[in-house]
Amino acid sequence: MAHKISLINMKGGVGKSTLAVNLAWHFSAYTSWLKKVLVIDLDPQFNASQYLLGPDKYLKHVVTKEKPTVYHVFERYSPEFKGIDLDKAIKNITENQSGGKIDLLPAQLELAYTLKNPSDKARNLKEFIDTVESEYDVIIIDCSPTDSMLTEAAYLCTDHVLIPVRPEYLSSIGLPLLYRSILDFKEKYKKHPIEIAGVVFNATDDYSPEENKSKKNVKEVCKNLDIKIFKKEISFSRSYPKGARENAPIFRTSYARYDRSQEFLNFTEEFAKEVGIS
Ligand SMILES: Nc1ncnc2c1ncn2[C@@H]1O[C@H](COP(=O)(O)OP(=O)(O)O)[C@@H](O)[C@H]1O
Ligand SMILES: [Mg+2]
Secondary structure (H helix, E strand, O other), X not given: OOEEXXXXXXXXXXXXXXHHHHHHHHHHXXXXXXXXXXXXXEOOOOHXXXXXXXXXHHHHHHHHOOOXXXXXXXXXXXXXXXXXXXHHOOEEEEEOOOOOEEEEEOOXXXXXXXXXXXXXXXXXXXXXXXXXXXXXXXXXXXXXXXXXXXXXXXXXXXXXXXXXEOOOOOOOOHHHHHHHHXXXXXXXXXXXXXXXEEEEEEEEOOOOHHHHHHHHHHHHHHHHHOOOXXXXXXXXXXXHHHHHHHXXXXXXXXXXXXXXXXXXXXXXXXXXXXXXXX
């Protein structure tokens, strides 16, 4: 059984895609893990797909070659795609000689159409993952910031939820909403093992009074909801957007500061321990 992790926050721009992709790189490339990782892009804005493939390869793969994406996974029983072969839906991104690898199930804009007509489609992702899960050690799902059929589809395939939070104004507003959404899900699927692994502060800078205020606020909310906050934080660094442009994790981004990449590694270690990835 693979460890299945979803990155969720009902807020956009908090670092879900950045962390999803960097975690995938760490688990696949660092000798402490060397895991076989599948990244599932569950956001119609397909940032994780672009981050991993780069815009040119993304266009070639999805638009020119018309390879199936997660959109087709959801639409596989609709008349338009009935009988579609999903064997080519997973694209290899990197393979390490020592055994680790990253594969990607990309997203595309059309996923937004699925959201317009979502009935009975949430289970299609799980059905697909069940057929490939044995090939992976870790499956990382990058979610979109709205509570929709896609969120339920992600929950169905999730053991642990990781919640990135930026310590800025209104940072805690989505937390009770997300907590409620998971409770509702657990009410519907009573034996489902989904758990919140915790909140990670992302893009911190430790200087602004506003940051301290928001952190305090998030800590209070987490205490009330009994949500763990990871000790290791991820600082603000321009190397993250730069890495996205270079299709590189923080530890391979050109001129990225060593202490910044060390920080992400430290967080990955804490997270891995929390969710039992060894
Ligand atoms: N620690 C960080 N430091 C600086 N910029 C970051 C950091 N984490 C994410 N970003 C940038 O913030 C923007 C939003 O991040 P992203 O991962 O796309 O968020 P989300 O997936 O939650 O919408 C991106 O431009 C990304 O490069
Ligand atoms: Mg995103």
